[in-house]
Each structure stands twice: as structure tokens, then as C-alpha cells.
Amino acid sequence: IFGGDIRIKGDVVASADLHIDGRVEGDVSCTSLVQGESGEIVGAVKAESARLAGTVRGTISVRE
Helix, strand or coil: CECCCCEEECCEECCCEEEECCEEECCEEEEEEEECCCCEEECCEEEEEEEECCEEECCEEECC
């Protein structure tokens, strides 16, 4: 879980589920992604499943 006060610069790769409420400047790759309304991703998203409620500035590649 990345809370709303978390800012990350760089790619995030996880073999587990991720929940992002903060800001990520880089690509995100994981099994399952949940993005809260305050979440912001600047980069590509790759996941098996995703629930996106925030902002994504980049490409999204998701199975579900």
C-alpha cells in the first residue's frame, strides 16, 4: 500500500497486489492494482487486473 503522502520516482515491480493512493512517476507492473481517487501514475501500467479511480498519464495494459 502506497498512501496518499507517498511520492515515488522510478519503476515499481511487484509479484503481489498493489494499492496506490500516492504519486508514482515511473512504470507500474504487478498482479493486481487498485488505485484510489487521489492516486496518480505517470508511466505505463501492466497488470492482470486493475481498478483505477485516479489519474494515469501513460499506457494501460490490463487483462481485466
